[in-house]
Amino acid sequence: MNRAPVYSLVLFVALLLGWELAARQMSELVLPAPSVVAATLFDGIRTGYFWPHIVRTSLEVLLGLGLGSGLGLIVGILMGEIEFLRNLFFPYVVASQAVPKLALAPLFILWFGFGMTSKVVITALICFFPLLENTVTAIQYTDRNKLELFRVLGATRWQTLIHLKLPAGLPHIFAGFRVAVVLAVVGAVVGEFIGASEGLGAMIIASQGMMDTPLMFSVLLLLTLLGMALYQIVHFFEKRLAKPYEKETRK
Structure with missing residues (x-):
């Protein structure tokens, strides 16, 4: 047991x-005591005070996660398959990730405004690298014996990618996606810290200005629950899609 x-x-x-x-x-x-934080949280949910901010941050997280992860997956596949592209672009990708995103946030707000677009771009940029790195790794480290078998059977490069490399690489890809999900919440909140009138990040700044610590803790709890919920959703799909291939890899 x-x-x-x-x-x-x-x-x-x-x-x-x-x-x-x-x-x-x-x-x-x-x-503040947990009882005080819980009372503030339940009161805000009951009165509807938190809901517009929850919806706004959740939408920024989902859009940024979808955009960043989608681009990371596509670019990762291309760089994993084509060595020339990998050698050409990978140093620039690493350099872009070395720059602190908090330092870039004011620049994105200057370019894209104070609306949702700047927060989605910041979130997408943060989510991009984990998917890219793990996808490239998954493509590169496919089992050599299986690759040789596909060559003997006369499979094309496209067929090998679709039927061997991507399925076998799902555990690595989902591992990157799990990291990206958690970082997506961070990205959205960082964008809201710099410039936003709505969202859970903006509420943290407002609670700081009002010196309302219970409100700040309740918002932090909401962000934690949002991140955990998204992580569990990814883990749910990972168990159903990637676990069989993970067992094959261990064999």
Whole structure:
């Protein structure tokens, strides 16, 4: 019997109790108690105060994730298949990722405005590299024996890619997608920090200005739940699509 979930739940309860006891010794401005944060969160959800911000941030995350991951997958396939493109573009891709995204956010807002577009672009840029890197790795490190078998059978390059390289590389690709999902939330919030009047990131800045620490904690909790929900959705599809190929790879 796997008792890890039970121990995890016990640890969670212990952390909440420790937080509650510690918060009672401090000002609510410094560290609000979990009970206070929960009351603020439920009140905001019940009154509808949080919903426009949740929808706005979720939309930015999903659009940025779709755009960045889609481009990362396509470019990763091309660079994995064509060595010339890989040698030509990979140094520039790495250089673009070395620049802190927080430093680029004001520039994107200057180019694309204070609306949703700038946040989607920032999120897409952050999500792009994990999918690109993992897709290139998946394409490059396909089992050599299976590649030789496909050559013997007379498979074309396209058939080898579709029927061997991509299916066998699904575990690597989904691993990159799991990283991208978490980073997508970070990207959207970073964009909202710089310039936004709506969204969970904008609410954090507003709560800081109002010195409303319980509100800030409740928004952080919402962002955590959003990231965890997206991660679990990706994990759900990974178990159904990639796990069979992962078992074959281990064999």
